[in-house]
Amino acid sequence: MMSQDEQPIAKKNTPTFNELLKVSTIAYFVMAFVGVEICWWYHKNVQLRFGPISYDRVQLLAIIVASFMFLHLCQKAMENFFPSYRSFRVTLAKLFHGVTWRGALWLAVVSSFGEEILFRGALQPILGIWLTSIGFGFLHLDPDGGVSVWTAWAMVAGLLLGTIVDVTGSLWPAILVHFLINFVGILGLSKSSNQRAAR
Numbered sequence: 001m002m003s004q005d006e007q008p009i010a011k012k013n014t015p016t017f018n019e020l021l022k023v024s025t026i027a028y029f030v031m032a033f034v035g036v037e038i039c040w041w042y043h044k045n046v047q048l049r050f051g052p053i054s055y056d057r058v059q060l061l062a063i064i065v066a067s068f069m070f071l072h073l074c075q076k077a078m079e080n081f082f083p084s085y086r087s088f089r090v091t092l093a094k095l096f097h098g099v100t101w102r103g104a105l106w107l108a109v110v111s112s113f114g115e116e117i118l119f120r121g122a123l124q125p126i127l128g129i130w131l132t133s134i135g136f137g138f139l140h141l142d143p144d145g146g147v148s149v150w151t152a153w154a155m156v157a158g159l160l161l162g163t164i165v166d167v168t169g170s171l172w173p174a175i176l177v178h179f180l181i182n183f184v185g186i187l188g189l190s191k192s193s194n195q196r197a198a199r
Contacts, residue, residue: 017099024107028114035118042126049121053170060173067164067177071157072184078149085149088142089189096189104190108183115139116175119158120165129166133158157181 039045053060078085096104115136124132137155142148161174168174 028110031114031118035122038122049171082149093189099190104186112178129162
């Protein structure tokens, strides 16, 4: 049994969602800033890939829905077939314990904008879709810093998001797909964390 002196230390070592939100917000703003700077200095165009979309609304909606469903079903399949991914989700769920829908919404917005501006907007025109997707995958390492099934999934997601940008000529559809995946994923992690806490 822990003494009263030890308990506050244990609490301080456990990151809350608010702490995660602050750190993540800073990180994603930095990503967006670096992406804009690359567009400004290298591409000589800050509005790169934020132009008009070359698809009508029905086609665009079909692309967004199909892409979201594909990535979401891939995550479900990984959870069913890979025990390492299930344990990884348990670890992530602890980080997202107590998240509100507003917190999930904010984190999904800043992550989708920050990552898409940097990877698909700034880096993909320089490195190409494959190298950019590999780099995007390595941004998604497991909690121990190792390559995992989640890393491989992120590489596949990067390829799909990059293809969406190339096909539509705009970052907006990729940002929306990225937002939906993150928003639904964060809410799912929060729900599973709350269910474990209630047991």
